[in-house]
Amino acid sequence: MTSSGSVPGAHEFDVLSSRTVYSGAILALRLDQVVMPGGRTAEREVVEHHAAVAVAALDEDENLVLINQYRHPIGGRLLELPAGLLDKLGEDPLEAAKRELAEETGLAAREWSVLVDVALSPGFTDEALRVYLATGLYETDRPEPELEEADLQILRVPLAEAVRAALAGEITNATAVAGVTALMTARASGAALRPADAPWPGLPTAFLERKARENSASQ
Structure with missing residues (x-):
């Protein structure tokens, strides 16, 4: 038992109050008053964000x-996996992944599975990511790229080289590091991957629900 009388891992972190500081196009910042073990209250800053999907597309x-x-x-360029946000409430993550792969690379895939789920920075944000493995690649229509994507460079890198680059600090994007290392680990261990439609319990919806309420109130 702790000095407060609570059992570690059993405390309920109740939220006493919550206020929104900022609500923008892709995120919102709120301040929560949360009950800590022993009864003390602490303020926690929470960034609500869209969920994201990424694709480890292997030829x-x-x-x-x-x-x-x-x-x-x-202020620079990063080597990344094709990825994008789930910016519509109720959008199917797999369909979003297929869309992003086509939009960013002009590719589609015949086989899909879930590679790994990641809570990207749970100390301050609910943003979560699902990385899919896509194989059986073939070319498909690619929309005309806009904004940063008009400068996007597409590369095909041997998987072993991508792993080396991640471990050498040459690939530092969190999504890419997670996807590359998970894929190599799965291949080396023979671990079974989840089906593409596997449940995603950590899928965040707070920001999209917020935007739906804001849009409803403005009408």
């Missing part, structure tokens, strides 16, 4: 499809 030669994309917050 028949064991090359991984990567994109080199400019990211303004860091």
